[in-house]
Amino acid sequence: MKTRLARWLVNSWYKDSVIGRLLIPLGVVFSIAVRLRQFLYSLGVLKKHTVPVPVIVIGNITVGGTGKTPLIIWLARLLEKTGYRPGIISRGYGGRSEVWPQWVTANSDVKRVGDEALLIAEQTGCPMVVSPMRVDATRMLQRHTDCNVLLSDDGLQHYALHRDIEIAVIDGEKRFGNGRCLPAGPLREPINRLQSVDFIVVNGKKLEENEFSMTITGDSAINLVTGEQKPWQQFIGIKCHALAGIGHPDRFFKMLKTAGLSCTNHSFPDHHPFQSHDIEFNDDKPVLMTEKDAVKCSAFAGNRHWYIPVKAVPEPGFSEQLLALLREKYDR
Incomplete structure (x- = not known):
């Protein structure tokens, strides 16, 4: 019953449903809370943790999958191929460990670290740590590895960690649904949040000039x-x-x-x-x-x-622009 109700609510987000309109006031409250939190971080009232290496955040502004995991695997391989030593951090969603942070290897227990984290570790072989507090995961990587760039999985809304490059991934079919914030719609943050990210990658066909297309193939x-x-x-x-x-x-x-x-x-x-x-x-x-x-x-x-x-295949211009921006971060 709980699963059916959740699916019904999600389906309502992608059409002009009555339930979506009834929940608009709650969506407005959620949006205000999100903006207030962003403002407090910008003022320094809420503290950000800074690390001595560039941090690349890969996330989305909607609930649900958009293709982040294949893109992170592709990014890790790209960085290694170009001479970087990437480390990866994630929340470890679905993991039920009693102790955090947790190292993730190809031999980790999926019940402890989560399915996406285990898949990423298997596919990349990169040092990886998961924790609900990504700052803790970052500190563990810093102490025990020589990583010179960090990839943060699904960390777009985790403002406690400073980031140098932000990549937002969009589902090319569903896009932003009804365009409303939770629980009235699928948005974790208002759509204008995309104006502040460095790259927008669309899993499917892109619609805007500032977007990069990506296909998932197998x-x-x-x-x-x-x-x-x-x-x-x-x-x-x-x-x-x-x-x-x-x-x-x-x-x-x-x-x-x-x-x-x-x-x-x-x-x-x-x-x-x-x-x-x-x-x-x-x-x-x-x-x-x-x-x-x-x-x-x-x-x-x-x-x-x-x-x-499957594997992610972003359009060629994306890797060129990403690596150029990353080099700028190293030169500063």
Whole structure:
């Protein structure tokens, strides 16, 4: 019941619904509170923690997934390729550790550190620390690594940490919904917050000149048990199950459909704590899932379970401008 109500509320944010209009007063109060908090940080009443290396924040101004995780993985690889030593910090959303901060490696317990953090650590191999207080995570990285640039996952609203470069990621299909702040709409901050970020990356088709487009691509599936890799074409003509516990599951399902796969789709809430019965459907059809979901299902998956690895591909001009700005930060 709780999940259905949450989905109903989220759906109302992306159309001119009655519930959205009724919640406008609460959205106004939320917006005022957000602006007041920003103002207090700008005055120095609320303190910011500054670190001696550049900090790149990747986040969004809406609730739900926009494609930040693939972009962070791409950024970490780009920085390493160009000679930097990136470290990564995150809140560790979904992690239930009793002690923070927590180091994250490819062998970490997903229940302690969260699914996105584990996926990022697996894919990048970069030093990574998670904590609800990102400043604490930053301090741990400073003490124990020689990282010379930090990537902050989903930290756009975490003003306690000073940042040198801000990257906002937008869902190209949903954009900003009804344009209202929580709980009347999907916005964590008013839309004009984008005027102060350094880069706007759109997961999909860009609409404004100051935006950079990004595509999420994939063409294969990997078996959770055996590690076997197959091209998508080998699943065409076979009835499959597709499951996703991400911010916008329909994007994943649409990607599979566009590739020619025929799937029965199963949506779960973002960061869903999967159990074995969630991925069994009493038949022998292949089950396809996102890589983010796979890190939580590997312990009880069978030979029918496959995950779809994807990668972010921003337009070329983005990397050029980002690296140029980063060099400026080092020269100051």
